[in-house]
Amino acid sequence: MSNHALAERHRLAELLAAAGPDAPTLCAGWSTRDLAAHLVVRERRPDAAAGIRVGALAGHTHRVQSGYAERPYEELLRLFRSGPPMLSPFALPGADEAANTVEYFVHAEDVRRAGEEWTPQPVPPGRADALWRRLPLLARMEAGRRSPVRLELSRPNGQSLTVGPAGAPMVRITGEPGELVLFVYGRGERTELAVDGPPDAVTALRHVLPLP
Structure with a gap:
């Protein structure tokens, strides 16, 4: 194991x-x-x-x-x-x-990633899956309570989860599990993630959680 x-x-x-x-x-x-x-x-x-x-x-x-x-x-x-x-x-x-x-x-x-020059490094597949399994709880605790918008957190393989206030505008954040974990912990500025949603909703999200 x-x-x-x-x-x-x-x-x-x-x-x-x-x-x-x-x-x-x-x-x-x-x-x-x-x-x-x-x-x-x-x-x-x-x-x-x-x-x-x-x-x-x-x-x-x-x-x-x-x-x-x-x-x-x-x-x-x-x-x-x-x-x-x-x-x-x-x-x-x-x-x-x-x-x-x-x-x-x-x-x-x-x-x-604290220096000015950094690049994402591949996470071993088993570890990426372990991070993904922990993400739903972490996302609810760390991001869902703070986010003014509904968040859809998606992996490139199509798996996704949603957190945040029901009925609020949706913003989709797509990336590898490690990048998504860093986002929900407030390190989103130093991640490689794709962000998609209404401009006003993305701006509102950026005020509480950093984005790339």
């Missing part, structure tokens, strides 16, 4: 190592050092990781992450490469694959 999360963990670690600690990322305000600290805190400090999603706890998370960011960069990469410790929720059977395949894919692209 493929372990897409492990493959993406290795890819992300290699990209972080090659970029060095002070390179930009697509995570607003974060350098590669900040991103590496985030990754380590997320799976090694569950007391602080909650603040990633819960605003009331964000201050604690920021303090813990800032402390980790002061550590040597090589140590952060070593901790990340080694995977979750035994007592981490991500060490439970299947948890790493379920929770981190998309997380690490997106953050790997946050590093890889």
